[in-house]
Amino acid sequence: MTTRQIILQSRPSGAPTLQNFKLENTTLDQLKSGEVLLKGLYYSVDPYMRGRMNDAKSYVAPFKINEPLEGGVVATIIESKSDNFKVGDTVVGRSPWKEIFVSKDDILQKVDTNVPELSYYLSILGMTGLTAYFGLMDICKPKTGETVVVSGAAGAVGMVVGQIAKLQGCHVIGIAGTDEKAKTLIEDFGFDQVINYKTTKDIYKSVKDACPNGVDAYFDNVGGEISDAVISAINFHARIALCGQISLYNSKETPMGPRIQPMLLTRSVLMQGFIVGNYQDRFPEGMKHLTSWVKEGKLQFTQTVVEGFDQLPTALLGLFEGVNTGKMIVKA
Amino acid sequence: MTTRQIILQSRPSGAPTLQNFKLENTTLDQLKSGEVLLKGLYYSVDPYMRGRMNDAKSYVAPFKINEPLEGGVVATIIESKSDNFKVGDTVVGRSPWKEIFVSKDDILQKVDTNVPELSYYLSILGMTGLTAYFGLMDICKPKTGETVVVSGAAGAVGMVVGQIAKLQGCHVIGIAGTDEKAKTLIEDFGFDQVINYKTTKDIYKSVKDACPNGVDAYFDNVGGEISDAVISAINFHARIALCGQISLYNSKETPMGPRIQPMLLTRSVLMQGFIVGNYQDRFPEGMKHLTSWVKEGKLQFTQTVVEGFDQLPTALLGLFEGVNTGKMIVKA
Numbered sequence: 001m002t003t004r005q006i007i008l009q010s011r012p013s014g015a016p017t018l019q020n021f022k023l024e025n026t027t028l029d030q031l032k033s034g035e036v037l038l039k040g041l042y043y044s045v046d047p048y049m050r051g052r053m054n055d056a057k058s059y060v061a062p063f064k065i066n067e068p069l070e071g072g073v074v075a076t077i078i079e080s081k082s083d084n085f086k087v088g089d090t091v092v093g094r095s096p097w098k099e100i101f102v103s104k105d106d107i108l109q110k111v112d113t114n115v116p117e118l119s120y121y122l123s124i125l126g127m128t129g130l131t132a133y134f135g136l137m138d139i140c141k142p143k144t145g146e147t148v149v150v151s152g153a154a155g156a157v158g159m160v161v162g163q164i165a166k167l168q169g170c171h172v173i174g175i176a177g178t179d180e181k182a183k184t185l186i187e188d189f190g191f192d193q194v195i196n197y198k199t200t201k202d203i204y205k206s207v208k209d210a211c212p213n214g215v216d217a218y219f220d221n222v223g224g225e226i227s228d229a230v231i232s233a234i235n236f237h238a239r240i241a242l243c244g245q246i247s248l249y250n251s252k253e254t255p256m257g258p259r260i261q262p263m264l265l266t267r268s269v270l271m272q273g274f275i276v277g278n279y280q281d282r283f284p285e286g287m288k289h290l291t292s293w294v295k296e297g298k299l300q301f302t303q304t305v306v307e308g309f310d311q312l313p314t315a316l317l318g319l320f321e322g323v324n325t326g327k328m329i330v331k332a
Numbered sequence: 333m334t335t336r337q338i339i340l341q342s343r344p345s346g347a348p349t350l351q352n353f354k355l356e357n358t359t360l361d362q363l364k365s366g367e368v369l370l371k372g373l374y375y376s377v378d379p380y381m382r383g384r385m386n387d388a389k390s391y392v393a394p395f396k397i398n399e400p401l402e403g404g405v406v407a408t409i410i411e412s413k414s415d416n417f418k419v420g421d422t423v424v425g426r427s428p429w430k431e432i433f434v435s436k437d438d439i440l441q442k443v444d445t446n447v448p449e450l451s452y453y454l455s456i457l458g459m460t461g462l463t464a465y466f467g468l469m470d471i472c473k474p475k476t477g478e479t480v481v482v483s484g485a486a487g488a489v490g491m492v493v494g495q496i497a498k499l500q501g502c503h504v505i506g507i508a509g510t511d512e513k514a515k516t517l518i519e520d521f522g523f524d525q526v527i528n529y530k531t532t533k534d535i536y537k538s539v540k541d542a543c544p545n546g547v548d549a550y551f552d553n554v555g556g557e558i559s560d561a562v563i564s565a566i567n568f569h570a571r572i573a574l575c576g577q578i579s580l581y582n583s584k585e586t587p588m589g590p591r592i593q594p595m596l597l598t599r600s601v602l603m604q605g606f607i608v609g610n611y612q613d614r615f616p617e618g619m620k621h622l623t624s625w626v627k628e629g630k631l632q633f634t635q636t637v638v639e640g641f642d643q644l645p646t647a648l649l650g651l652f653e654g655v656n657t658g659k660m661i662v663k664a
Contacts, residue, residue, distance in 0.1 A: 051598070058598045220593070223591065223593050223594065224591075227593065237610075242593050242596055242597040243597070244597070245591075245593055245594045245597055248591065248593075248594055254590045254591075255590070255591045255594070256588055256589065256590055256591065257588065257589075257591045258586045258587070258588055259555065259556075259577075259580065259586075259587045259588065259589045260592070260593075261552070261555050261559065261574050261577055261580075261592075261603075261605070262555065262577045262580055262587070263605075264574055264603060264604075264605040265574040265575070265576070265577055265605035265606075266383070266390045266605070267605060268604075268605050268606050268607060268610055269604075269605050270602070270603070270604045270605075271593075271596060271602070271603040271604070272596075272600075272601075272602045272603070273593070273595075273596035273597035273598070273599060273600050273601050273602075274597075274600050275600060278569075278600055
């Protein structure tokens with residue numbers, strides 16, 4: 001049996017281009033016992049995938065040249081040699097970038113299809129939501145009345161972070177890249193204020209103006225000069241969760257900037273890098289809160305859905321141009 | 333009654349010089365009820381004082397122009413209008429840089445004089461020891477078998493940190509600025525290895541060679557390129573305690589360097605700035621451990637004692653040239 005797949009043809013130097021990817025046909029192996037055959041419905045496209053395109057040590061292994069990329073997926077079972085799944089079941093798991101793929105049954109999880117969007121299992125009811133929940137609640141530890149700043153606020157994680165911070169009674173400032181995104185975050189997601197970092201003349205001044213009492217917690221998705229500005233307004237005993245550094249991912253050279261340690265030192269600031277996997281033992285706790293907030297309508301979400309399996313590379317490149325609002329999804 | 337005092341005559345731009353200080357005579361006020369008159373025996377000279385010479389927001393207020401500097405002191409009571417102290421008592425407290433000074437009695441603590449050195453109350457049995465203890469035990473959280481790196485290792489805090497880390501069963505690497513300091517740290521204080529950052533050709537390579545299993549915990553007293561090198565070898569889930577950034581204190585411009593957040597992010601590293609005052613509630617716990625380790629001979633200490641009250645400015649400037657091994661003390 002054949003299907004289409006998207007492989008990593010070459011590693012990018014700086015910003016990736018479509019030439020780094022290749023769409024091709026491939027043959028699938030016969031199903032073995034304990035395996036299922038799946039058709040992908042929704043594929044997750046995430047900023048961390050850029051790091052996996054480099055050949056560098058990180059928290060996940062690099063993608064291999066001439067092999068398919070890989071990521072989260074919602075899929076339906078079209079053939080089963082597993083006792084746990086039958087044809088027609090909808091599951092969430094991970095898959096190579098193939099339209100049809102084989103998976104062992106023990107890494108798949110059957111999902112309740114009675115949710116607003118099946119693709120939510122790749123986002124607010126999946127790693128995106130859990131990343132926002134644990135980074136904010138466990139590292140930023142927001143307290144009522146505190147000022148919380150979120151960079152990459154219109155990204156999938158950022159918009160959830162801001163809403164959870166509002167649920168904790170915080171004053172929430174987002175940083176995003178278009179006035180349209182800013183408007184959505186304020187009107188639909190309850191942010192108190194959003195700074196457009198692309199149009200502001202002085203990001204340092206904008207942050208200080210938006211945070212007259214200083215910054216108590218910073219959930220950082222972007223890094224770079226935006227973070228320099230937020231850190232310049234950081235309060236004593238503030239907490240900074242490092243979730244992403246998307247502004248730096250395409251740097252060819254080691255990015256340089258003002259040294260931050262003197263500020264962290266003199267203000268007794270905590271900075272913690274994390275990945276959601278660190279909290280695996282506590283996923284049920286996170287899912288419980290996220291699910292109930294979504295059901296109660298307290299947590300809104302938005303996605304950018306790109307149609308067509310072959311659009312996966314374009315969707316990934318689009319993340320770095322900020323074309324998405326919220327989670328980027330490809331619908332096969 | 334008159335005494336001598338040392339005032340801040342001007343704020344330094346970059347490295348301070350003797351011209352920033354002035355030795356002069358001053359008149360003391362009459363003792364009021366609840367006050368005592370003291371003669372300073374030992375004055376503490378510390379890197380953080382450099383920050384207080386600037387007119388900048390930090391964790392302690394800046395020194396004022398034309399007023400005496402101020403710091404920790406061991407002193408003897410020469411006149412008392414307090415019910416709690418009598419003439420001849422030895423106390424630890426804080427004093428303006430005056431040879432004889434007046435203090436309220438409620439900020440003084442009487443000390444047991446049956447210790448190896450009275451000046452230890454300004455160091456290993458004082459803020460220095462407590463800083464090492466809490467920064468290491470509470471932030472670095474060293475576990476048996478882990479690799480702990482200490483910069484400024486021959487400084488007062490650094491040498492205590494290394495010894496406590498050895499007591500926790502760690503592999504301890506120090507970074508210091510002379511071969512003589514390195515020898516002392518290894519032979520007298522039990523460090524496993526010490527890198528001389530002034531003579532190494534490649535500090536990045538030296539750190540990697542000294543830490544073949546990577547760095548699990550880093551107690552940072554210096555910042556700058558030394559820290560860049562240590563962070564380049566940092567392990568997943570490592571802990572970094574920011575205690576000092578002495579290499580940067582004399583910078584006139586904002587110091588620039590490679591951005592560290594991508595490394596902290598991809599390796600889930602914790603970085604925490606702190607001052608010992610954050611742990612005030614737990615000082616008794618720290619003192620209990622430090623005192624018993626000192627009494628059992630498990631914790632050694634060394635000091636650089638400069639003689640003469642008028643040498644306080646010279647001793648302070650000497651810190652930035654690394655003339656001291658261990659705590660810098662001025663004996664009046």
